[in-house]
Amino acid sequence: MDRRRINGPPSGTRPAVFASSIKTAPGAATERPKRQRQSNELRKIFLKTGIIPTASGSSYVEFEPSASLAAAHSSPQSLIPSSSSLKLACTVHGPKPLPRSATFSPNIVLTTHVKYAPFAARKRKGHIRDTGERDLGVHLETALRGVIVAERWPKSGLDITITVLEAEDDRWWGDAADSHDASWGMMNVLAGCVTAASAAIADARIDCLDLVAGGVAALVSDDSTKDEEGPKLILDADPAEHQSIQSACVVAYMPGRDEITELWLKGDSSKASLGDGDQRVGHEALIDGAVDAARGAHTVLTEAVKESAERFIRQAMG
């Protein structure tokens, strides 16, 4: 029991169970949302810097809601949301002196921290970071460590904090977990975290090699795919829109230097069915796809950073 927080009823509570989810009612109105985008089309990204004036750098990222979710917002029918769209806020504090007790460090000490809000996902999250959140923090740190010019700030620290207000689903809510199931939503969250953190670091005016952007690609098989055909490659997959994701890959990519600072590939990518004459192996195609997605995010990132620089100049001019 956590005495520093307000705890609910000591016996615990249960999440609401909807009648439609346990009854297999014929002709149920709920259907898996369909992907409306082309296979290489990304969701629109809303990225804004400087939303938190007390931090040295900050940014806010929001993915465009899928067509079904947007429809549900404008004319709500069901209380069960069909999918969700990523929303997160990132703050950067620093560079600041390390505490006295810390040992000498010739480089900047980077601390990353990813936390979901309790209401971010379908299942209520706890207040203490779980393993998934810690994992995301570590992945984010590797993605950023290769970008920041660390030796420019000896003996200093940089804190990057990300609060996820709304996370991506791991699968469609109506599906049971199957053998291919993994936390696919986390990969989209990581891509968003990388893009947001990159914008916030630039907003804090910390020297970087390049603007790093995150991108996701996935190999998915849908109801329509025939058995002999392998899964198809799509960019920026929303897990709620696909029956099963075979494999997914997220990269943190610097377009200017054509470098990848972080690569995370999950699942079986061997059975990909690519276009005719495509000689690439599954995972190569997957990584190329993720890089393409990152390039797309990079264009948004440049705009946001430009905006941040203009704001900075305006402040400096008074």
Next chain:
Amino acid sequence: MAQTAATTASQQQPIPPSLALPPSQFARLQPHAYLLAHLSPPASSNQPSIRANGRSPLQFRVTSANAGSLTHTNGSAVVRVGDTAAVCGVRAEILHTDDIASWSVSRPAAPESNKKRRKLADTNQKPTQESADVATQNNKEDGSEDDQEDESYIQDFNLLVPNLSLSTGCAPGFLPGAPPSTLAQGLSHQILSLLHSSRLVREDDLRIWYQPLDLGAEDLERRNESEQMDVDAAQNDQQHKNREIKAFWVLYIDIMIISLAGNPFDAAWAAVVAALRDTKLPRAWWDEDNEMVLCSEAVSEAKKLSLRGMPVASSFVVFEADAAAGWRAVVIPDAEEEEMIDEAKRKGLQRRWILADPDGYEEGLSQERVSVVVDKKDGKVVVLRMEKNGGWAVGPKELRQVVDVSAQRWDEVKLILEQC
């Protein structure tokens, strides 16, 4: 000192550039003098007293609110007060009465049936006891019958669970991942106690009932014959006897302070109220076959919470011209001193200012804080909570002024919350 510095700087036209400090540097080096110089401009300049952030002393920051944007919540809101931003999400979960250890012990009968019976008795008999009469009158005034005793459910079973988090990187002082700071714990508890004392959420909205199917029609008839009761009353009674509470909704109210620039309580509370106003609970019932509570997913069947009023919080700090005021031992001023202060005021020499909606800079410079929560019912201002600490500058007279300002603020916030 600040005054003289400011005036001499403006008088000596050719300022040596090496000595001139930009205002932001001066604000950091001499925060107290900087704010004081703003609030007490030289009498010759004819400038009004203004705060360092450009607001007049009793002006609040620009507030905006937006509700219902988070997908996985029953109700949500984002409230921005100047640079302070709070996100609140309300999530409803179910607490079965079987899981409450003290349920059968503490409440053997459904309270509403008792109530009904008592009311029936009241109307049938001549009201002999004055107290009972007063009680029913009070109930009628409140607009609902079930206001009195059963509000205790919300407190007894912790049906409202507010938690405020500051470890979102909102300000440099709060480490992410660390346990909630003293400030965060304090704010969570303030919100909880205010939710309880203002009785904002009606317990009636949180109950999930079970009405067993009426199988025994014969049973009813038999009773009718033997007891010679009025059929209507008996049926009514029967229905309420069979009806039982099977579960409660528990509202997890989580507030993330995304950006902290002073006065988190006002923003957090406004976010809580806006989110609760946005909250929709699905229709829920006890399903005998599955032995669990089921909910309907249809939005048309979902019900909004019916809140009691719209409390609005306003906070103030007192800024003392004497920089060492916070360090001295607190002595209650005697009549002479009071006179001196009054005299100084008449001469136009103000020594202390009440500042509404302080930002982080002003909070750091003041000791005394006043926080008032008001609501308006039928044009009447109701003070729901009043907290004052850290000094003696605010007396009854000033408090009245503070309450008046808060009442004006209520009108502003009401417009904002109703439009979101």
